[in-house]
Amino acid sequence: MSDDSPRDDKPSGLTRRALFKGAGAAAAAGAVFRSIEAGAKESDTVPANVQGPGTVPVELDVNGAKKKLEIEPRQTLLEVLRLPLDLTGAKPVCDRGTCGACTVWLDEKPVYACTVLGVEAAGRKVTTVEGLGTPEAMSSIQKTFVAEDALQCGFCTPGMVMSAAWAVKKHGKDLTEDQARAACAGNLCRCGTYPHVLKAALACARKGS
Amino acid sequence: MKAFKFVRPRTCEEASKAVQAESNAILKSGGIDLLDRMKEHVDDPDTVVGLVDAEGLEAIRIEDDGAINIGAKVTLQQLADSEAVQRFLPTLAEAAGLAASPQIRNRATIAGNLAQHTRCGYYRRASFPCVQRGASECPVKQDGAVQDTAGVFDDECVSAHPSSIAPVLGSLEAQIKLRINEVSMFALFDNLWIRRDGKPASHAQLPEGAVIEAIHIPARSEKQYVGFAEIRQKAAFDWALVTCAVRYALDPDGKIGDASVWFGSIAPAPHQSVPAMRALLGQECTDKTIQAAAEASMKNAKPVPGAAYKVKLAKVALKRALEHARGRS
Numbered sequence: 001m002s003d004d005s006p007r008d009d010k011p012s013g014l015t016r017r018a019l020f021k022g023a024g025a026a027a028a029a030g031a032v033f034r035s036i037e038a039g040a041k042e043s044d045t046v047p048a049n050v051q052g053p054g055t056v057p058v059e060l061d062v063n064g065a066k067k068k069l070e071i072e073p074r075q076t077l078l079e080v081l082r083l084p085l086d087l088t089g090a091k092p093v094c095d096r097g098t099c100g101a102c103t104v105w106l107d108e109k110p111v112y113a114c115t116v117l118g119v120e121a122a123g124r125k126v127t128t129v130e131g132l133g134t135p136e137a138m139s140s141i142q143k144t145f146v147a148e149d150a151l152q153c154g155f156c157t158p159g160m161v162m163s164a165a166w167a168v169k170k171h172g173k174d175l176t177e178d179q180a181r182a183a184c185a186g187n188l189c190r191c192g193t194y195p196h197v198l199k200a201a202l203a204c205a206r207k208g209s
Numbered sequence: 210m211k212a213f214k215f216v217r218p219r220t221c222e223e224a225s226k227a228v229q230a231e232s233n234a235i236l237k238s239g240g241i242d243l244l245d246r247m248k249e250h251v252d253d254p255d256t257v258v259g260l261v262d263a264e265g266l267e268a269i270r271i272e273d274d275g276a277i278n279i280g281a282k283v284t285l286q287q288l289a290d291s292e293a294v295q296r297f298l299p300t301l302a303e304a305a306g307l308a309a310s311p312q313i314r315n316r317a318t319i320a321g322n323l324a325q326h327t328r329c330g331y332y333r334r335a336s337f338p339c340v341q342r343g344a345s346e347c348p349v350k351q352d353g354a355v356q357d358t359a360g361v362f363d364d365e366c367v368s369a370h371p372s373s374i375a376p377v378l379g380s381l382e383a384q385i386k387l388r389i390n391e392v393s394m395f396a397l398f399d400n401l402w403i404r405r406d407g408k409p410a411s412h413a414q415l416p417e418g419a420v421i422e423a424i425h426i427p428a429r430s431e432k433q434y435v436g437f438a439e440i441r442q443k444a445a446f447d448w449a450l451v452t453c454a455v456r457y458a459l460d461p462d463g464k465i466g467d468a469s470v471w472f473g474s475i476a477p478a479p480h481q482s483v484p485a486m487r488a489l490l491g492q493e494c495t496d497k498t499i500q501a502a503a504e505a506s507m508k509n510a511k512p513v514p515g516a517a518y519k520v521k522l523a524k525v526a527l528k529r530a531l532e533h534a535r536g537r538s
Binding site: 049050051052053054072073074076095096097100103106109110111112114115116117119120163166181182183185186187 | 219245255286316445446
């Protein structure tokens with residue numbers, strides 16, 4: 001995975017993420033997460049009737065890019081996004097579909113990535129917070145979260161952004177507070193920033209797009 | 210999770226055969242509950258038969274006679290959003306729309322909702338004793354703490370069935386279309402909750418090799434009054450403490466001629482209240498009748514101390530559901 005990715009918000013120096021990357025490098029190079037960079041035959045990625053229990057080749061469509069990977073059936077979409085794909089926006093918190101920190105879109109609908117198997121996401125469209133915008137080129141909802149101070153510790157934020165963005169996308173300019181509230185009901189914020197999240201969702205909807 | 214083989218049948222027939230042919234296999238639909246249990250090692254299957262590629266399970270169809278057929282893989286969000294369900298089965302749309310969160314409703318299916326296991330904390334930790342796993346006594350009975358996941362009847366297992374949709378399907382006298390190998394058959398909703406060894410079932414009991422294909426809601430010629438009430442701690446994204454679904458029809462003299470009352474979250478299985486139904490039959494649906502039905506519904510309650518509060522909640526839920534049914538135009 002490249003290190004010049006816009007995900008790391010500090011351009012240089014030791015970030016927490018870089019530290020984890022270094023520590024995990026040996027493990028990540030092991031057999032479980034083998035990324036097929038190129039040259040995989042088309043027939044390798046046709047969904048088979050039987051997959052695993054070892055690694056199987058899959059092709060994931062993440063944020064518009066096709067990613068060829070070898071994963072085990074037991075790996076959740078959340079695990080696949082974070083480790084082999086290095087998309088660390090979706091956060092592992094409860095890992096039981098009860099907190100919302102790992103919210104992504106599967107075929108344009110919000111789901112908890114910890115409740116989906118990676119092999120089941122193959123062939124479907126996966127959108128993570130990284131797919132909405134980058135720190136340099138933020139999407140409207142991300143800019144509005146900043147402008148409305150819609151985060152404190154920030155850990156729930158990527159999931160909250162995905163739910164709020166979906167509410168704006170679904171209801172457009174007419175988004176009501178109740179609709180925004182219902183859309184974000186599956187995301188917990190320990191800091192209690194909910195009022196600002198709702199304000200951000202509504203402000204983004206009023207701006208359009 | 211333990212490593213497992215993932216089998217992806219294309220049809221229900223293939224799924225039925227696969228779950229019998231593979232050793233220690235389990236069926237997966239949306240998998241919301243199953244993956245939880247596998248992560249906790251409450252279930253450790255060697256093979257997961259996933260319905261992800263199985264075809265013909267995603268439609269809500271109105272049949273010629275007015276019956277409604279809901280494919281096993283229809284999600285809770287689809288149920289909540291379906292115009293046909295909203296119009297003809299409003300309590301089902303309401304219960305589905307209130308369940309869990311948008312992220313879960315987009316994945317969880319109607320068949321999986323019926324097949325989910327109890328949320329009882331003792332059941333869901335493999336290291337704790339539980340009568341459902343062969344322990345001789347239920348630890349909840351010794352535990353004085355408040356038990357949101359306990360039922361109100363003194364049974365060998367005092368867990369509570371978590372589905373808010375199951376009591377609605379019970380009240381609508383749903384039939385479960387099952388597929389075993391080449392054969393499709395209908396099972397009565399009530400029969401899903403009977404264990405062969407006589408112990409209380411804490412989740413749906415399917416015959417060996419059976420796959421839920423669809424939920425079939427029979428058509429009725431006379432006007433139906435239906436109501437649903439759910440009581441929980443939070444406005445959204447919470448488990449029910451008690452749910453109640455009712456259905457009744459009136460005789461020409463204005464008295465209740467046919468009634469169905471089902472509760473969720475108060476017994477190991479969805480609970481049909483025969484005493485409440487008796488209290489309704491032959492009566493006009495007055496406040497007095499509703500009160501009598503509420504009292505009757507809980508006359509056999511014998512809760513563990515931590516779940517005693519649910520007896521009051523259940524009466525309130527039944528009253529709200531009946532008032533809801535009566536008020537619906």
